[in-house]
Amino acid sequence: MATNLKDLSAKLGLSQTTVSRALNGYPEVSESTRLRVMQVAKEMNYAPNARAKRLATGRTMTIGHVLPVSKKHEMVNPIFADFIAGAGEVYSANGYDLQLSVVEDVDEEGFYRRLAARGTVDGMVVHGPKVNDMRVPLLTELGMPFIVHGRSSDVDLPYNFVDVNNRRSFERATSFLLDLGHRRIALLNGFSDMDFAARRAAGYSSALATRGVSPDPDLMLHDEMTEAFGYDAMRSFFEMDNSPTAVVCSSIIPAIGVRRALWDAGLVMGKDVSVIVHDDDLSYFRNGGDVPEFTAVRSSVREAGRRVGEVLMDMIETPDAPVRQVMLEAALLVGQSTGPAPAFLDAQNNGTVT
Amino acid sequence: MATNLKDLSAKLGLSQTTVSRALNGYPEVSESTRLRVMQVAKEMNYAPNARAKRLATGRTMTIGHVLPVSKKHEMVNPIFADFIAGAGEVYSANGYDLQLSVVEDVDEEGFYRRLAARGTVDGMVVHGPKVNDMRVPLLTELGMPFIVHGRSSDVDLPYNFVDVNNRRSFERATSFLLDLGHRRIALLNGFSDMDFAARRAAGYSSALATRGVSPDPDLMLHDEMTEAFGYDAMRSFFEMDNSPTAVVCSSIIPAIGVRRALWDAGLVMGKDVSVIVHDDDLSYFRNGGDVPEFTAVRSSVREAGRRVGEVLMDMIETPDAPVRQVMLEAALLVGQSTGPAPAFLDAQNNGTVT
DNA sequence: TTGAAAGCGTTACCAT
């Protein structure tokens, strides 16, 4: 059906070898024949068969991404789409394809082993690393080039990653609130086995410790990044004797819930309670203009996707270069959601706070 | 490196042919050898090389999805991730891979032609169909099996699709509001060249027409599904002499903005202004429980993804069966965001409404 | 029930 090398070379009166070389830009072919080959190839609408190419070269020009989904909560982390968009954009520009595997979180190990053995990808991206993630040693053992979006604490092997400085971001956000006079600061964080959540918690704790504020475990919550999480958390805080005057939120989505809970209670965000979010640049929530609604430690997950793609392609094409470890810094953008600790809420405090 | 058929058959003392047959479940191999083959294959951790398999069979066992992104607004439709999760889940279960191409919306035609010629996918899913979408005739011409998630009006070719009944959903939502006494009903819709938006507008208009309510073009807005869209729209409505008492929203995200605008104005959603959303089951926004916050015409985009995947795989494996056209119905779930048209807003009306 | 060998459409090695 589709014209192949054989047809094309026959038409040209050249060998397949020469035609292949001409098409792939090898230097040892004369410029005149190259031009002629290109010409006829275009006329005949020739496109090389990728299946054959992949078998012959042993490379697939494909990057694998694994999207873990759980059967329980039918929820996909919304930052995933943005990340993929960033990475995929770079792949396309460099002739790579993207293979996406949706996998339920059972038999992870077997899945990765099979993926490696089948040879459908030249390298892969590890998403959502947990603390001490088994995938790092596993993929290393399998000899599969991989890069982690994020990091995995407690892993002693050297590995490639692109990460945003979560610890510093949350230290800065918390310090900012402390500077405003807040002492009761809540943290709405991701599940505690996630590496990013651990680092954010560390930054938060570190900022408190620096000021001599003792952390209150009841103010540090770990859950899925839903609106309901923020809403319910805030409602439960209101039951406390000394409700927090500020909240640091690992995503803008629970912050939407926090905002709603405040409104329900007749309170104003940024006046009665301050809120800072980690903003992954979910553009459907960012309100443009000079004064954004939320104060945010902001970093674009789409940009992270681009970086990850670039680094991984480079890894594949330069296998024995040293390990690549890229750190990104988030910017603190001050918006309307923060302000000084309100007096009436301070008055609730029962003296346990410095 | 990885063990291949040759190694495996050598170890077994059988021919590659027999081993291949045993592994692929051909009937003409004795049960005893099949068991032995399976056994040893597992021991040797054998996995067939997909690249070779694809060349030999001429099939890739891969489905292509194209994610169009625009350079201008760095925004990815959040329902995309859920859809992919649904489709990918079904692919995995059936031994198919998913290839995702991120493509900027230039030279669409060339992109699809190249994709077809390279032969990296056995079939593809068309996302975000527009009215009279060129991809339907294009892919038909190319002989590439494809299925549309949604439909494309004004196309005269028969084609395969899975769509939710958008027209009926919005007719029902609008009728529901009319029943409650609302007469000034706004529609916050997607871009008007999108097919789903056209169908939703048609359903909305039809419901109004049935009651003899004349539609007001100023109440029908088309834009991207962002929070800012809902917020700004609502603010602009407040400037009107007869502000709408109800809003139908094409996604829950602008509805979040509507809710915020109402609060800012000291109004209560579900009391002063009614809101109905089309809920694609973005789980980070659904608040569980028996009484959801939003009244919604609800359909799960993840389920739609599953259906699309099933139908497309069936198409590929049964090429000359008749065209598959699947219609899904959305459920109307009544929540707290709707109520009777408030008197004080009725009083604003200047008589142009029936 | 089993096996030998051709074929899938490229690339890459070795000649010329």
Added chain:
DNA sequence: ATGGTAACGCTTTCAA
């Protein structure tokens, strides 16, 4: 600068 041919690792046809 060009060409012949083996190789990539499977499936599939034909024979036995």
